Amino acid sequence: MGMYGELGDMTEILDEYVIETNELIEQLYQDLALMRTQISDELVNRIFRSFHTIKGISGFLSFDECTGLAHASEDLLNKIRNAEMTPDQKIIDVLWESVDWFKMFVGDVGNRVEGAYNTSPLKNAIADLLQSTSRPMLDSSEATSAQVKPKLSIPQFAAGFPEDLIDQFVMDITHSESRSQLGVAGKKPSRITEQKRLVPTIRVEVQRLDKLMNLADELVLEKDRLLQLSQRLANDLPEHPTAIELGLLNTSLGPMATAIQDSVLQLRLVPIATVFRKFPRIVRDMAREMDKAIELVISGEDTELDHSVIKAIGDPMIHLLRNAIVHGIETTESRRSKGKSPRGIISLDAYQEGAQIVILIKDDGAGIDPAKILAKSIEKGIVSSHEASNMKPQEIIDLIFRPGFSTTEKITDVSGRGVGMDIVNTNVSELGGLVEIESEINIGSVFIIKFPLRRNTLTDSMKVGVHE
Amino acid sequence: MSDMKVLFVDDSPTMRRIIANSLIKIGFSDLVAAENGVDALNKLKDTDVDLIITDWNMPEMNGEKLVIKLRENPRYKDTPILVVTTRGMQEDVVAAVRIGADGYMVKPFSPEVLKQKIKGILK
Numbered sequence: 001m002g003m004y005g006e007l008g009d010m011t012e013i014l015d016e017y018v019i020e021t022n023e024l025i026e027q028l029y030q031d032l033a034l035m036r037t038q039i040s041d042e043l044v045n046r047i048f049r050s051f052h053t054i055k056g057i058s059g060f061l062s063f064d065e066c067t068g069l070a071h072a073s074e075d076l077l078n079k080i081r082n083a084e085m086t087p088d089q090k091i092i093d094v095l096w097e098s099v100d101w102f103k104m105f106v107g108d109v110g111n112r113v114e115g116a117y118n119t120s121p122l123k124n125a126i127a128d129l130l131q132s133t134s135r136p137m138l139d140s141s142e143a144t145s146a147q148v149k150p151k152l153s154i155p156q157f158a159a160g161f162p163e164d165l166i167d168q169f170v171m172d173i174t175h176s177e178s179r180s181q182l183g184v185a186g187k188k189p190s191r192i193t194e195q196k197r198l199v200p201t202i203r204v205e206v207q208r209l210d211k212l213m214n215l216a217d218e219l220v221l222e223k224d225r226l227l228q229l230s231q232r233l234a235n236d237l238p239e240h241p242t243a244i245e246l247g248l249l250n251t252s253l254g255p256m257a258t259a260i261q262d263s264v265l266q267l268r269l270v271p272i273a274t275v276f277r278k279f280p281r282i283v284r285d286m287a288r289e290m291d292k293a294i295e296l297v298i299s300g301e302d303t304e305l306d307h308s309v310i311k312a313i314g315d316p317m318i319h320l321l322r323n324a325i326v327h328g329i330e331t332t333e334s335r336r337s338k339g340k341s342p343r344g345i346i347s348l349d350a351y352q353e354g355a356q357i358v359i360l361i362k363d364d365g366a367g368i369d370p371a372k373i374l375a376k377s378i379e380k381g382i383v384s385s386h387e388a389s390n391m392k393p394q395e396i397i398d399l400i401f402r403p404g405f406s407t408t409e410k411i412t413d414v415s416g417r418g419v420g421m422d423i424v425n426t427n428v429s430e431l432g433g434l435v436e437i438e439s440e441i442n443i444g445s446v447f448i449i450k451f452p453l454r455r456n457t458l459t460d461s462m463k464v465g466v467h468e
Numbered sequence: 469m470s471d472m473k474v475l476f477v478d479d480s481p482t483m484r485r486i487i488a489n490s491l492i493k494i495g496f497s498d499l500v501a502a503e504n505g506v507d508a509l510n511k512l513k514d515t516d517v518d519l520i521i522t523d524w525n526m527p528e529m530n531g532e533k534l535v536i537k538l539r540e541n542p543r544y545k546d547t548p549i550l551v552v553t554t555r556g557m558q559e560d561v562v563a564a565v566r567i568g569a570d571g572y573m574v575k576p577f578s579p580e581v582l583k584q585k586i587k588g589i590l591k
Contacts, residue, residue, distance in 0.1 A: 016482045057482040059576035
């Protein structure tokens with residue numbers, strides 16, 4: 001394949017290409033969505049660089065359609081960068097379509113048909129834009145007063161599109177289905193069938209949401225006090241018309257306040273895909289370093305969690321993945337000798353179960369041996385041998401969460417910072433969740449992280465208060 | 469040539485793999501990879517290298533700033549530097565050579581071209 005074809009291991013390079021291009025595509029969607037409402041040199045440069053990298057690496061694989069389209073998109077970005085063009089709706093739409101095309105191409109790359117990917121319509125659209133825009137587009141009212149500055153700035157951009165800014169629909173796309181189908185050890189992604197979800201959204205600062213949430217929490221507390229007061233009044237003056245009316249008011253005010261609080265909490269939900277999409281590369285690199293064959297299977301990436309949880313859940317999850325790779329999945333030889341498939345499987349899943357969000361990190365590895373855990377815990381003085389004699393297997397397994405247990409995590413390239421399981425447990429409980437383990441020798445282990453769907457709003461708002 | 473230590477700098481993991489495989493294919497084995505200019509300068513603190521191959525357009529610190537920094541450093545003022553650019557970026561090539569790079573290479577390139585380019589700047 002291409003001028004690079006004379007080298008042996010193309011699968012590896014193609015895998016790397018698919019993962020990286022998918023990452024760039026996600027980044028491009030985010031950045032282009034951002035460009036609809038704001039612009040900065042940094043943003044334009046980043047978009048340029050994403051297209052530039054796609055162009056560079058596609059060239060080595062002789063994906064000429066990719067190289068050509070990335071090059072054309074780069075030309076548009078160059079004009080924007082040099083302030084010869086302002087990224088209006090049309091320009092961003094065309095760039096967006098280019099990214100859609102790349103997504104389609106990369107999704108098909110394992111079983112692509114030569115010549116089946118026509119980029120001409122897009123390339124022509126870009127050429128038209130390049131031709132038509134030889135001067136910056138400011139609207140007529142601004143054109144008289146505003147000077148055209150050589151560099152783009154947010155005010156200048158905004159001046160061109162006051163209406164647009166107000167009515168702006170930012171297309172927000174959150175999906176990573178292509179990645180979820182990407183095996184760690186060379187499995188090709190299958191065709192993307194899921195339609196992109198184009199949901200009109202607006203971007204809001206997190207701080208504003210926090211403020212709104214605190215207000216909603218206070219509203220609910222005050223509502224409860226009002227309810228108590230009106231009940232007292234009803235007891236004292238059961239026949240008083242004002243007491244009766246107040247009671248009625250409470251029956252409508254109560255649910256309304258709770259509904260406001262719920263809506264605010266929903267505003268803060270983010271799909272866990274934003275966390276999961278970092279994992280294929282991490283798992284693959286670690287697996288390679290440990291010389292183990294591991295496939296990562298991801299599902300449930302549309303499951304939504306509070307953004308504060310999303311922000312903080314990545315590290316503990318990476319630690320659990322690392323644990324599964326280093327201690328869970330056996331070497332290929334060891335798996336063969338046990339009659340298992342040589343390739344280990346780690347699966348990630350997230351879903352809602354009643355009032356909880358559940359995240360599963362499951363491996364089909366060696367499992368946790370209670371006898372070994374117990375011996376080590378006694379040796380480390382975590383439990384006395386007397387206590388140990390009464391412990392059930394599950395209680396013994398849970399000992400790995402005790403501080404001081406995980407000292408075997410040596411600081412190597414793979415197992416990294418030598419953080420123990422107790423830290424994972426602490427991190428998760430700080431977020432209001434808990435971690436459970438189910439394990440069976442030679443079958444594997446499941447780490448189960450659970451978060452309440454409704455956060456404990458009182459303690460949370462107190463926490464927010466402390467942080468500010 | 470094959471016992472030389474080579475530092476290659478590129479923000480793209482795919483490019484790093486391609487460059488590493490190419491270098492191995494043409495006989496190098498002592499390789500150091502860096503993700504950008506900052507990372508490269510950090511890696512150079514602990515180790516001396518005989519040849520530097522760097523991408524031009526990178527986040528954090530781009531190829532241009534890296535070459536300038538290297539040329540300012542007495543330890544690296546004479547180390548051969550090969551800059552990797554893409555087609556249609558002639559201005560980059562001119563800039564690279566002006567600030568002290570020894571040669572440039574246009575993506576995509578075959579291992580054979582890489583070999584010739586390295587030979588060229590080592591003369």
